[in-house]
Structures are given as structure tokens and as C-alpha cells.
Amino acid sequence: MPTAAAATLEPMTPVPFRVLGMRKELPDTYTLDLAPADGDGPLHFAPGQFNMLYHFGVGEIPISISGDPAATDRLTHTIRSVGAVSRGMGTLKAGDMVGVRGPFGSAWPVDEARGRDVVIVCGGIGLAPLRPAIYHILANRPSYGRLVILYGARSPRDILFRRELERWGGRLDTYVDATVDRATGEWSGNVGVVTNLIRHSGFDPVDTIAMVCGPETMMQYTVEALRDRGLDNTRIYLSMERNMKCAVGFCGRCQFGGAFVCRDGPVFRFDRIAPIFRVWEF
Amino acid sequence: MVQVEGLERLLLEHPLFEGMADEHRDLIAGCAANAVFEAGRYVYRQGGPADRFYLIRHGSVALEVHVPGREPFIVETLREGDVLGWGWILPPFRLNFDARALQLMRAVSIDAACLRGKMDEDHELGYQLYRRFMPVIADRLAASRLQIVDMYGHPDDYVRT
Numbered sequence: 001m002p003t004a005a006a007a008t009l010e011p012m013t014p015v016p017f018r019v020l021g022m023r024k025e026l027p028d029t030y031t032l033d034l035a036p037a038d039g040d041g042p043l044h045f046a047p048g049q050f051n052m053l054y055h056f057g058v059g060e061i062p063i064s065i066s067g068d069p070a071a072t073d074r075l076t077h078t079i080r081s082v083g084a085v086s087r088g089m090g091t092l093k094a095g096d097m098v099g100v101r102g103p104f105g106s107a108w109p110v111d112e113a114r115g116r117d118v119v120i121v122c123g124g125i126g127l128a129p130l131r132p133a134i135y136h137i138l139a140n141r142p143s144y145g146r147l148v149i150l151y152g153a154r155s156p157r158d159i160l161f162r163r164e165l166e167r168w169g170g171r172l173d174t175y176v177d178a179t180v181d182r183a184t185g186e187w188s189g190n191v192g193v194v195t196n197l198i199r200h201s202g203f204d205p206v207d208t209i210a211m212v213c214g215p216e217t218m219m220q221y222t223v224e225a226l227r228d229r230g231l232d233n234t235r236i237y238l239s240m241e242r243n244m245k246c247a248v249g250f251c252g253r254c255q256f257g258g259a260f261v262c263r264d265g266p267v268f269r270f271d272r273i274a275p276i277f278r279v280w281e282f
Numbered sequence: 283m284v285q286v287e288g289l290e291r292l293l294l295e296h297p298l299f300e301g302m303a304d305e306h307r308d309l310i311a312g313c314a315a316n317a318v319f320e321a322g323r324y325v326y327r328q329g330g331p332a333d334r335f336y337l338i339r340h341g342s343v344a345l346e347v348h349v350p351g352r353e354p355f356i357v358e359t360l361r362e363g364d365v366l367g368w369g370w371i372l373p374p375f376r377l378n379f380d381a382r383a384l385q386l387m388r389a390v391s392i393d394a395a396c397l398r399g400k401m402d403e404d405h406e407l408g409y410q411l412y413r414r415f416m417p418v419i420a421d422r423l424a425a426s427r428l429q430i431v432d433m434y435g436h437p438d439d440y441v442r443t
Contacts, residue, residue, distance in 0.1 A: 028436055082437050124434035154434040181429040184353035188384050191344065191356045193425045200361065215433040 011248045014054040014099025019092050020074055025160055029125060030090050031066065031078045037097060042072030046107030047132035048239060048267040052247050053077060054099030055092075059085040062244040062262070064129035065103060069136055075100065078128035078160070104247045106267045108133040109237055113209040117145040119201070121222045123152040123194050123214030127160050129239050129266075130213050134168070141173055145208075148201045151178040152194030152218065156187050175201055194218060195225040205230030211267075213239040220278050223270060233271035240265050240273070257282055289314045292390050296337050298365055298414050306407045313396035319343075319383040325366065330377045332369035333394050338362055341387035345379040358422070359384065368422075370394035371415050 016037040023031045032053075036043070045051075045065050054060040061083070067076025081087045089098065110133055118137060122130050137144050149168060153159045159178065169176030177197045179190035190197070194214070210231055212222050219238050226236055242254035242261040249263030257276040259265065276282040290311040293299050299307055317336065319325050325336065325343060342361035346354040357379060360366050366389065369377050375394070401408035432439070 080436075152434070154432065158434065179359075181432065181434065183356045185346070185356070186353070187356060189359075190342075190361075191359045193428050196425065200363065217428070217431065218433050221428065 011101060011104075012246070014052070014060070014101050016097050017075065017100045019094055019096045019098065021094055022090075022092060025078060026158060028082075029078065029080045029160065031076060032089065032092065032098075033067070034075045034077070034098065034100065035073060043075055044072060045069060045075070045103040045132075047110055047136050048108040048129060049103040049105050050129075050244075050247075050266060051075065051077065051100050051102030051104070052244075053079075053085075053089065054101070055085045055088045056097065056099065058088045060099070060101075061085045062104075062247060064239070064266070066128035066131050067135075068139075069132050070139060078125065078131075080125050101247060104262055106265055108211050108239075108267055109209055109269075110136050113137070114140075114143045115145065117148070117203040117208040119148045119150070119198075119203050119208055119210040119226070121150045121194060121198070121210065121212045121214075121226075123218040124154065124158070125160060126212075126214035126218075126239070127151055130211060131161065131164075133211060138168070138171075138174070146203050147174045148203050149174065149176045150194055150197040150201060151176070152197075152214070153178070153180050155180050155182050156189070177201060193221065195221045198222070198225045198229060203229075208235060210236045211239075212236065216241075216278060223277075233274050234269060236270040237267055238270055238273070238277075239267050289316070289390060292337070292339065296390075297363065298337065298418075302410055302414075306404075306410055309400050309404065309407055310392065310397065313393040313400070315391050315393070317389045317391035319387040319389070321383055321385050321387075323383050325381040325383060325387070326377050328377055328380050332367060332375045332377050335365060335367035335370050335392050335394060336389040337392070338364050338366055339388045339390065341383060341385040343387055344382050344384050346382055347379060354380070354382075358425070365415075365418050368415055368419050370398070371411065372419075 017034040018037045020033040020035050025031055047069055050062050050064045052060050053063050063077045063079055066078040079086050081090050120130055137147055165176055168174050179192050179194055179197055183191050208231060210226050212219050223236055240261050242256055244262040245251045245253040247262045249260040254261040293307050293311055338360060340362055342359055343366055344359050345357045347357055348354050366381060
């Protein structure tokens with residue numbers, strides 16, 4: 001049986017992992033902590049990468065890693081229940097087993113961003129793939145300029161990782177702002193689209209790296225707002241989502257123009273996908 | 283006199299009037315006054331005459347719709363640097379939402395009747411103001427449409443039947 005350490009050497013064979021714990025984040029979203037069943041390790045990944053999670057007897061889905069890259073004893077994934085596999089995984093308990101292939105794909109440019117301002121814009125569950133990058137930057141805070149985290153959600157009760165957002169916002173070296181699309185009278189925070197937050201956040205457009213993750217419509221308007229603030233396409237990175245199957249660029253299911261999202265993405269520098277981004281049939 | 287000079291400076295600093303000729307800014311300043319609203323106080327109510335607009339200097343405000351039997355529904359919030367109110371520039375000059383201060387709000391209040399009179403007399407001033415307010419209106423319309431799309435909604439809510 002393959003071991004966790006051998007996972008990338010055997011990319012098509014799931015490695016057994018045990019569920020350490022399961023946390024309900026939102027009514028339809030949960031976080032799974034996984035550790036290799038054979039105790040093998042340490043587990044390394046780059047912020048932005050994903051794993052293929054196999055719910056035995058049901059199926060396999062690609063899920064971004066949402067945990068701290070410095071925590072090498074476990075893999076953390078935050079999952080929204082949208083289909084048979086993700087709903088089924090939501091019923092797992094500590095001690096249950098899942099199969100894991102990975103980690104796969106490209107990473108957020110946390111090294112390139114050193115010495116620069118970093119603007120993170122995310123919406124909905126798009127905060128999950130960016131959380132490892134935030135952990136990494138906060139763990140190496142002196143190496144970065146201004147850190148701006150902008151988050152949009154459907155409503156106040158749909159805000160993911162709310163306590164962490166509040167904790168990050170309480171730091172003197174991090175600017176955090178959040179908004180929701182809809183709210184009623186008791187909410188005293190922002191209401192409006194996430195792009196509205198960009199003009200209120202201070203960053204140096206000529207020396208900033210932006211990392212964006214969320215629904216494609218949200219990313220489209222975010223890119224436009226960032227460009228309006230002076231960022232060019234080479235400083236903007238997006239995480240794309242397509243229907244991934246093999247995760248290693250063999251099957252072609254996630255083809256996106258001349259690239260495969262599983263192998264060449266999911267994180268793309270925007271200038272490399274700009275001609276086909278939000279173009280019909282791509 | 284001291285207050286007018288202060289307001290001219292505030293107008294000079296506001297991005298809405300960036301690049302505007304001094305003579306036009308002076309005309310606007312002649313219709314301006316400082317305004318302060320305590321948290322929870324309504325700046326204006328839906329359906330009333332749009333006889334003022336505000337340049338928010340500090341604090342934030344919620345635009346709300348009241349539906350009988352429900353809590354007020356917040357359509358959008360605005361804050362420092364934003365413009366509150368565009369109904370004053372388009373007939374029938376009516377307020378479309380309730381505006382409630384979420385925190386202590388300080389603003390420059392512009393008398394719309396005064397300004398519309400000056401725009402009628404000075405069409406270049408009118409053009410400059412329309413040119414600056416149309417993007418505000420267009421941005422709010424686009425944002426409202428995106429909010430209606432419910433981008434973060436669960437796919438099950440939008441399954442084709």
C-alpha cells in the first residue's frame with residue numbers, strides 16, 4: 001500500500017488518511033483534519049495547492065488545502081457540501097478513513113510577494129484556498145509590506161472563518177475588511193460587493209501582489225477594480241476552478257485554453273489567462 | 283467666512299471634485315454646510331424630496347428598505363469618501379431609500395435646490411456635476427445587480443428544474 005510520503009510518486013493511487021477531526025464552519029461547510037493512516041510524514045504542501053479526496057465507495061473530488069503549511073502533521077481541507085461526495089464526507093467522524101492523492105497544482109506567489117504589499121481578495125469559500133497563504137505571510141510578517149485582506153460573503157451568517165478574520169483584523173500589521181451582499185438591521189458592518197472594499201484599502205499599486213479567489217464573476221470585477229487602482233495583469237493571481245478528474249494533466253477534463261487547471265493551475269498569473277478569462281466556451 | 287473656507291478645502295480634497303475648476307468648486311461651496319448625525323439617526327427617509335446630498339467625511343451610513351413586518355433590509359453601506367444621495371440630480375428629485383447613520387457621521391451637506399439653480403445658470407457646472415455623478419449611479423447599479431446575482435449562494439438554490 002502506498003504511503004503518504006510516496007503520494008506524489010504514485011499520483012493516481014489514493015493514500016489512506018484517517019480523519020482527526022471534523023468542524024462545522026457554516027450550515028453547508030465543514031473542515032476536515034486528516035493524518036496519514038500509517039503515521040508517515042511530514043506532510044508538505046505549498047499554499048494554493050489542492051488534494052484529490054476520495055470518499056470510499058462514493059467518489060473523488062478536488063479540494064484546496066486550507067490549513068497552515070507549517071503544520072506538517074496533518075492536512076486540513078474546508079469543504080462545501082454541493083454534491084454526493086462532499087455531502088458524504090460531511091458525515092465522516094474522527095477515525096474514519098478517506099483516500100488522498102496530492103498535493104497537486106501551482107501555488108500562490110508567496111515568495112515573489114516578499115518585500116511587497118499583498119492584497120488578498122476573496123469571496124465565499126474562496127477564503128479557504130487563500131488561508132494557507134495568509135498563515136505563511138503572517139508567520140513571516142517582517143518579510144512583507146502592507147497586508148490587506150478583503151472578504152465578501154452572502155450574509156453575516158455566511159462569513160467563513162469569522163473568528164480568524166476578527167483576529168487578523170485585530171493585529172496592528174494587517175488590514176482586514178469584510179462585506180456582505182445582504183443584511184438586516186442588526187448588522188453594523190459593510191453591505192455591498194467586495195470590490196467596493198478595494199478603494200478604501202491603502203496599498204502601493206506599483207509594488208503590490210494581489211491574490212484573488214472566489215466565484216468567477218466576483219474575480220472578474222475584482223480584477224477590473226485592481227486594474228483601476230493601478231495593478232497590471234502580471235501582479236494579479238487568480239485561483240481557477242474547473243472539473244478536475246485525474247489531477248495530473250492526463251485526462252483533459254479541466255482543460256482551460258492551452259492549459260490544464262489541475263497541472264498548470266489552479267493558481268494562474270492573470271496575464272497568462274486574460275485572453276480567455278470569462279470568454280464563453282472556455 | 284471661516285466656515286466657507288473650510289468647506290472649500292473639504293471640497294478640494296474630495297475625489298468627486300478632483301480636477302474641477304476652482305470657480306465651480308467655489309459655486310458648490312456656496313451651497314455647502316457641515317452636518318453631523320449621531321449613530322442610529324436617520325439622515326433622510328425614502329420618498330422625501332431629494333433636496334440634499336452628502337459627502338461623507340467620517341463614519342458610515344446604511345441605505346435601507348423597510349418592508350412592513352420585517353427588519354429593515356440594508357441594501358448598501360457607504361462610508362468616508364463616499365457620496366450619499368444621487369436622487370437630487372435626476373427628476374423627480376426623490377429619495378429612494380432610508381439612510382441611517384451606523385456610527386457618528388460627519389459630512390459636507392450640499393443644498394440641492396441651491397446647486398440645481400446654479401447648474402441651470404452655468405451649464406458647464408451642470409455638465410461637470412453630471413459627469414461626476416453618472417459613474418456613481420452606474421457603479422451602484424452594477425453593484426446592485428451583482429448582489430442580486432447571489433454569487434456566493436448555494437448551487438442547490440439555483441438548480442434548473
